Amino acid sequence: MEEEERDEMTESTAIPKSDATEDATPRSPLDLHEPAPAEPETKGWGSAKADTNAKSVVADNVDLFYGDFKAVEGISLTIRPNRVTALIGSSGCGKTTFLRSINRMHELTAGARVSGSITVDDLDIYDPRVDPVQVRRMIGMVFQQPNPFPTMSIYENVAAGLTLNSSKISKSEKDDVVERSLRGAHLWEEVKDRLDKPGSGLSGGQQQRLCIARAISVEPEVLLMDEPCSALDPVATLAVEDLIMELKEHYTIAIVTHNMQQASRASDYTAFFNLERSGDPGRLVEIDETKKIFSNPSVKATEDYVSGRFG
Ligand SMILES: Nc1ncnc2c1ncn2[C@@H]1O[C@H](COP(=O)(O)OP(=O)(O)OP(=O)(O)O)[C@@H](O)[C@H]1O
Ligand SMILES: [Mg+2]
Numbered sequence: 001m002e003e004e005e006r007d008e009m010t011e012s013t014a015i016p017k018s019d020a021t022e023d024a025t026p027r028s029p030l031d032l033h034e035p036a037p038a039e040p041e042t043k044g045w046g047s048a049k050a051d052t053n054a055k056s057v058v059a060d061n062v063d064l065f066y067g068d069f070k071a072v073e074g075i076s077l078t079i080r081p082n083r084v085t086a087l088i089g090s091s092g093c094g095k096t097t098f099l100r101s102i103n104r105m106h107e108l109t110a111g112a113r114v115s116g117s118i119t120v121d122d123l124d125i126y127d128p129r130v131d132p133v134q135v136r137r138m139i140g141m142v143f144q145q146p147n148p149f150p151t152m153s154i155y156e157n158v159a160a161g162l163t164l165n166s167s168k169i170s171k172s173e174k175d176d177v178v179e180r181s182l183r184g185a186h187l188w189e190e191v192k193d194r195l196d197k198p199g200s201g202l203s204g205g206q207q208q209r210l211c212i213a214r215a216i217s218v219e220p221e222v223l224l225m226d227e228p229c230s231a232l233d234p235v236a237t238l239a240v241e242d243l244i245m246e247l248k249e250h251y252t253i254a255i256v257t258h259n260m261q262q263a264s265r266a267s268d269y270t271a272f273f274n275l276e277r278s279g280d281p282g283r284l285v286e287i288d289e290t291k292k293i294f295s296n297p298s299v300k301a302t303e304d305y306v307s308g309r310f311g
Helices: 003-011 095-102 132-138 154-165 171-184 204-217 234-247 260-266 290-295 300-306
Strands: 057-066 069-079 084-088 112-120 139-142 222-226 252-256 269-274 283-289
Touching: 057 095, 069 095, 069 112, 069 283, 084 095, 084 260, 095 112, 095 139, 095 222, 095 252, 132 139, 139 204, 154 171, 154 204, 171 204, 204 234, 234 252, 234 260, 252 260, 260 290, 269 290, 269 300, 283 290, 283 300, 290 300
Parallel strands: 084 252, 084 269, 139 222, 222 252
Antiparallel strands: 057 069, 057 112, 269 283
């Protein structure tokens, strides 16, 4: 398995293995070095979700490097809470790289570097006091290829993040979170009678919804999706799009897509990235309401791209 795939298997739950012994206490990344409270938690990871956790993500002049190569330059944009923001642009313009910088996965690549700032509400996620592991918990990610843990059951796949995070959580609490997450991912009715069967036995669309259930089980504040429907057929794609529209009530969502219909159907805002010449860094051309980007964008390159004239 490639290095990157291994990262994704680990990070898709946003829970690295090294956290296996931690409790389920929801803490801000800046509270990391404080002792965990002794009281059982009543709200947060591993418990019923009451309100929206959605937070805004603000990138300010972000440059992203792989060694000496600057892949992305000068990105400043806001990803709004309870909205879906689509990231579009031709292959190689840095959409995935930028997305991975939002939950500090970019730095997992050897030699990768970030400059500029990214804040989630008021938290500077690159503040040296912030633990990247906590950032990856707060900001979940769903990948292009559905990647359920192959040896685990449907139930265990969803509970994986909780299990790794918590030694305290009871079986009935875990059952509740698994059901809530599967309902939230529109998968419960299809799998409720076979929770003990392998996650890898589901169809591609079901597996992707399982991965979404796994991502939301730990109650992230932001959900990043990198071409989540590219491996799915049109019916499964529409099911995931419906789900994304519902999830935005609770989360801040950024989705990378090459599918212009999907961006126009499923997103509220669209950010168009572009690459002027091969070897140049990718840049943000414009971000605006999706209906404006698709009907009357400010920049001609955007119009050319969304109308299929290039890229
Ligand atoms: N691990 C890496 N090491 C070195 N360069 C990389 C790495 N990953 C990506 N790049 C380079 O960074 C640039 C941006 O890549 P990225 O994958 O972010 O593009 P993208 O917009 O997501 O493309 P696509 O639409 O094809 O997925 C490209 O030039 C790519 O070759
Ligand atoms: Mg990509």
